[in-house]
Amino acid sequence: MSRKAEHMDLALHAEVERISGPGWDELDLVHEALPELDVAEVDLSVDLFGRRLRAPLVIAAMTGGHAGAVEVNATLARAAERHGLAMGVGSQRAALADPSLVDSYAIVRECAPTAPVIGNIGAAQLIGQGEAPALSIDDLRRAVDMVGADALAIHLNFLEESVQPEGDAHTKGCAEAIGAVASALEVPIVVKETGAGMSRRTAERLRDLGVAALDVGGAGGTSFAIVERLRARQQGDHASYALGMALGEWGIPTAATVAATAPVGLPVIATGGVRGGLDAAKAIALGATAAGVARPLLAAAVEGEQQLDTWIEEFTAELRTVMLLTGSGTTTALQHQPLVAHGRLRDWLGMWPSTARASL
Ligand SMILES: Cc1cc2nc3c(=O)[nH]c(=O)nc-3n(C[C@H](O)[C@H](O)[C@H](O)COP(=O)(O)O)c2cc1C
Incomplete structure (x- = not known):
């Protein structure tokens, strides 16, 4: 089984979520008893990369590159x-190296002719890793063309690479390479963490490198330290397994990383442990433009189209209701609602006091 197929299998069938959550439980929105707003008037739409979404939801990067992905x-x-x-x-x-795998990605554009599609490549592949040379700008253009991408995500997954038995843990030169890609490519670049979050300082560096948006991929949902430690155990790699055990709870919780990065001025996608419309509402209230969801949508998709529709409809109904109950007719209005933070999240927010939301 390829690594991508193993990831999908483990995400569907194993316990791959952290014990400590994304922080939504430590954040309250303030109820508006007199909203003076009709639920039908609540507008969920948002702009992302100059494209309009009907709801602030991104189906987060997951798969491609194996038969089961199609x-x-x-x-x-x-x-x-x-x-x-x-x-x-x-x-x-995988598809840049093996053209027979292109269809498992290209199918996305075939089935979604007008939806905004985000391509995906690892920052680790922008620099050489041992024998493997760095991807060129032409390679990245091929990735964009493969799915008719409206934007290209460069993922940061050094926690995962460190625990992965065959991981690419060289990082030196990635920042410069991201800057070079951002100035050379014709589509906007999103830098995407994959479960450990980003500090404000990292977000500022990425903004200054010319990145167009951040997917902050915080800690609290699917953990790739856990996924890789399960793979390490299957392979009998005790050192990687021990590292994965030690670092399973590593990272900045999603709510904290959204609060840290939103004031930097780039659109923020909040991914990592978003499990419904209320979580997404809290992320938006912290300053996110949209929420990203991976594992729950994968689980629904393998059940079938109807389950997926139900999941998305429940998500939007929940978000719409929370917007009504906070008196927010738009997501921009929701971004300005008061919030109350508690406990561990409050401690994290103390890291970035100067420009965090005034009400926190
Ligand atoms: C099976 C699976 C495969 C994934 N593969 C990728 C990937 O190739 N690139 C990437 O940027 N993120 C990848 N992710 C990470 C997700 O996009 C997301 O950041 C993470 O799963 C947290 O979201 P969740 O808690 O809603 O699952 C993957 C997630 C899953 C579950």
């Missing part, structure tokens, strides 16, 4: 098209 990507893409959502594909590295 149907999953097709199902997710059709849902993105039906519901007016954006969708990311999984890392396209």
